[in-house]
Structure formats: structure tokens, C-alpha cells
Amino acid sequence: MNMYLYELRMNRKSAFIWMAALAGIAGLFMSMYPTFAEGAEQFKEVLRTMPEEVLQALGLQIDSMATLLGFYSYLFLYVLLCGAIQAIHLGASIVSKETREKTADFLLAKPVTRSKIIGMKALAALTILLITNVVYFGAAALIAETVQRESFSYSAFVLINLSLLFTQLIFLAVGFAAAMLLPRLRTVLPMSLGVVFAFFMLSAVGATTGDSKLRYLTPFQYFDRAYIVQHKEYELEFVVTGVIVIAVCALITVIRYLKRDVHVS
Amino acid sequence: MPVIELNGLTKTYGGARGITDLSFTVEEGEIFGFIGPNGAGKSTTIRTMLGLIYPTGGSAKIFGKDCLQHGTEIKKEIGYLPSEVFYYDNMKVKDLLQYSASFYKKDSRKRMRELAERMELDLNKRIDDLSLGNKKKVGIVQGLLHEPRLIILDEPTSGLDPLMQQRFFELLEEENRKGATILFSSHILSEVQRLCSRVAIIKEGRLIALEKMSELKGSTYKKFKLAAKSDVDASAFGIPGVMEWKSEGGEVSFLFKGDINEILRRIAGLELENLWVEEPDLEEIFMHYYESREGAGA
Numbered sequence: 001m002n003m004y005l006y007e008l009r010m011n012r013k014s015a016f017i018w019m020a021a022l023a024g025i026a027g028l029f030m031s032m033y034p035t036f037a038e039g040a041e042q043f044k045e046v047l048r049t050m051p052e053e054v055l056q057a058l059g060l061q062i063d064s065m066a067t068l069l070g071f072y073s074y075l076f077l078y079v080l081l082c083g084a085i086q087a088i089h090l091g092a093s094i095v096s097k098e099t100r101e102k103t104a105d106f107l108l109a110k111p112v113t114r115s116k117i118i119g120m121k122a123l124a125a126l127t128i129l130l131i132t133n134v135v136y137f138g139a140a141a142l143i144a145e146t147v148q149r150e151s152f153s154y155s156a157f158v159l160i161n162l163s164l165l166f167t168q169l170i171f172l173a174v175g176f177a178a179a180m181l182l183p184r185l186r187t188v189l190p191m192s193l194g195v196v197f198a199f200f201m202l203s204a205v206g207a208t209t210g211d212s213k214l215r216y217l218t219p220f221q222y223f224d225r226a227y228i229v230q231h232k233e234y235e236l237e238f239v240v241t242g243v244i245v246i247a248v249c250a251l252i253t254v255i256r257y258l259k260r261d262v263h264v265s
Numbered sequence: 266m267p268v269i270e271l272n273g274l275t276k277t278y279g280g281a282r283g284i285t286d287l288s289f290t291v292e293e294g295e296i297f298g299f300i301g302p303n304g305a306g307k308s309t310t311i312r313t314m315l316g317l318i319y320p321t322g323g324s325a326k327i328f329g330k331d332c333l334q335h336g337t338e339i340k341k342e343i344g345y346l347p348s349e350v351f352y353y354d355n356m357k358v359k360d361l362l363q364y365s366a367s368f369y370k371k372d373s374r375k376r377m378r379e380l381a382e383r384m385e386l387d388l389n390k391r392i393d394d395l396s397l398g399n400k401k402k403v404g405i406v407q408g409l410l411h412e413p414r415l416i417i418l419d420e421p422t423s424g425l426d427p428l429m430q431q432r433f434f435e436l437l438e439e440e441n442r443k444g445a446t447i448l449f450s451s452h453i454l455s456e457v458q459r460l461c462s463r464v465a466i467i468k469e470g471r472l473i474a475l476e477k478m479s480e481l482k483g484s485t486y487k488k489f490k491l492a493a494k495s496d497v498d499a500s501a502f503g504i505p506g507v508m509e510w511k512s513e514g515g516e517v518s519f520l521f522k523g524d525i526n527e528i529l530r531r532i533a534g535l536e537l538e539n540l541w542v543e544e545p546d547l548e549e550i551f552m553h554y555y556e557s558r559e560g561a562g563a
Binding site for chain 1: 316
């Protein structure tokens, strides 16, 4: 319990900043929604002059853009991007903290098993992401209520927002595994940004070419918001893919964390 | 009962540094010196005992229990001071010590204040504002806080000024009187000389000697230094037992182990200005150990 509380305390400041950033993005975009919806027809005309590929890469769907959920789906891509960076950064830094700051000799000489250490770290990271999502959802719901012009499907809204949590869980696990596979990792941020933007670009490319196989390769495409709005559910095969990714990464992390030699260098 | 038992402990890192077939035991209540130059494998041995790295061969037991299987249980009774002290920077000394104490089921607040006072450590400072010596003090308090039965110190004195070193040694002697066993790793032999009852000497990952301090220092070796009026003929002293022959600016020094009369008869043949006969310090014996083993090994 002491380790769990310690990790929470150490990470709380950055968690608050991320919560504010995520809510800020939603607030900023959604504040434009009323204006956008009023002049929707003109906007659509402008958008129709743009090449189809560009629209797809940006995740724009002209027909649904004017609805609240359509507009929200579009901005949500950037919320996901930020959320992914938060999650992978949190994951990689929380498990590599002792080797980066050379405090392994402190923690691992204490009467705790390594499995308890990694367990508590994972639990702390999960708690932080959960709180982030609760706060974000509260903020997003409030904003949506404020700017709505006609009623929207609340269950689709919830499902879209829940996909932030699931995407973050995937990136958290990727962050854990990355830190374990790169034992000499000194600074976490470049790695985090690199991985996230690689997946993000892949996602944009996948959307443009419409290659359905590519969708499996990037977590940004696991929860298609157009599909969610239409069917009020997730696509099972991608949920399963996400769970597999998490399981594999978690397995790598646990095995490496328990078995590795911890060096001071 | 042996507190530490190493049995053929081996750790290889694909060829380079490591330890090879290390075996020795440390008895309860001992202050045991563990000496060797930097990179000899002292930290590797200690960190293997603590489960930070896994051995590739052999085993280590502490309190009669295997270090790998019963690590958590064993570590409840161990206080460890790492050679390089690094602590979570963005914490106050007090918070770090409390965090450390929270791993042991003991109330250590009173003892924390006492130890900090004796080591003149300011509990309200932030760790990243501390000098190396003060960080070392944090490490010392952290290691002794929960009154461990086994204290493992890896190069504990670097960065401490002589006064603090003195206090630290007194503290260790007190803990030892209360029953704690101490493993003291160092490359500075004079430290070990003062505190330890037995020493293990390690070089390039191998144990090269395991001796009682009294025997190592002991009566068998004498250090001779003479200032002669004329040049000293080295060949006249070419008898077994003479080592470390050094001739410098009319002064000759050497170590001798053997019949003292034999060597005195030879010295009597010289016209002397001055003569010193001393107990050699550990440093010299140590160097001699190294050199002679190297010679024998080649």
C-alpha cells in the first residue's frame, strides 16, 4: 500500500496537467460547434472542394460533421492522441523510474517481492488513468450539454468516451513493455512521442488508403467512431485485438521485471 | 550460526566482469571485511545476495535461508547501504526515511530522530539539495533505521569527513555490540583494519584470501626499514621470507616473514644510521597478496 500511495503522489501533478489538457481540447473544439453547426452548409461546400484523401486522413466525415456526435467524433481524435501520449509516458516512466534514477538499490533491497512492486506500480497507473477518464468524461459531458442544439445519443457519447480509456490502457501496456525492452532507457518522453506519432501516422495512412488490415496495426483505429455512432457498440474483432495487445505487453513486462538483473550504470 | 553463506556463487556477464565460484561464511556477530580494488566484484556479490541480480551458478544463504527463495523474508532483517547513494530527488529527507521505514513493520520515528541527530543530518532538507556526504548520511540512517540483524555496507565511507566517519564507526560498533552482524565492503584497507575481525580479499571476481585480521596483520610479517651508511648489497638478503625489497636514496625497506634471528644476523653485518621495525599495515600485505598470487598464477 505504501508503494501505491507513493506512486500516486509522485504522479499526481502530471496527472492533473493531462486532465486539464484533455478537457481543454474538448472545450476548445466544442466551443466552435455552435458557430459551425449554424453555417454547416457552407462549411460542407468548402469541405467538398477538398480531395477525398485529405478528408479521410483528417478523419472528417462531411455528412455527419454538423451533428454534435459527428463533430465530437472528429475532435476526439486529438483527445485520443493526447491520451495516448499520457498513457505511454506514464507506463514507461513508472516502471523504469528506479533504473533511470538509480534508486533500484533502495527499493529492491526492501522486503518486498518484485511482483508486488510491479503490481503496485500497475495499480497506481491504472488508478491515475481511471481518474483522468472520470474527470474528462465529466468535463466532456458538461460541455456537450452546454453546446447541444438537438438531443444526441447518450449511449454513443459514452461509448466514444470509453474508447479513450481502452486506448489509454493499450498505450499504458505498450509503455510498460517498451520500458522493459529498452533497459537503458534514460529519457522517456522522446520514446513516448515517437511511438505515439508513429501509430498516429499509421492511422492517418490507414484511413486514407482504406486498408482494413492496417487498422489492426494502430490502436487509434480500434474504435471507429462512425461505427459507434451508427451501431452503438464496438467492433468485436478490434476489442479482442486490443485485449491481446494488452495481454502480450503485460506478459513481457511481468516476465522481464521479475527476471532481469538490475544494474546501476 | 552462519549469517551469510556463499556457496560457489558465480555471476557472469557474457565474459566480462563478474564473480567466480565465491565461497565464504560470515558468522553471527562478526564484523566482516570484504576487500578488493574497484571492479573486483564486491558490489556484484552484495547485489546478488540482495536479489538485485541473479546468480548464474552457486547459491547464497542469509540466516540459513536461500536468498532467491526467501528474499523478502530475509530482507526484513537486512540494512543495506549501497555504494552509490541515489534517492528519489523530489522528496524531503524525512519523507524518504519514512517511506523507507514503511516497508518494515516497526515504528522508527524516535530512532530516526536519534540517528539523524548523531549524524548531524537535517531531516527537513530536500534530497536534491544535499551534498554527497549528506546523501551518504541519509543512506546510513536509512540502513540502520529498522535495527537490522545484518548490516551490509558497500563502500560506506566515501564522501564522509573524518569526524563523521568516526561517529559512523562508533555507531556500527554499538550495533555490533547489540548483536548485529556487519558485512563491510571497501577498497580502503585502513577502515577494515580498525573494525573487522575477519576479511575476505577478492580480486577479479575470485576469492584470493580469507583470513582473521589478527593473522593477516599478525606477528608473522615484520616491516624493516634501514638507513645504511654504505650501499646495501641486496644479494646478502636473498633469503626465503624477504619480500617487497625496495631501495631508495640510501634507505632500504622490505617485509620479512620467518626466523627473526636470521634476518637480524644479516642486518648486524651492516653499518647502520637508523633502523625501524614495524608491523606492516594491511595495505602492504594486501599488495603483497596480490603480487604473489599473480606470480603463482602465471
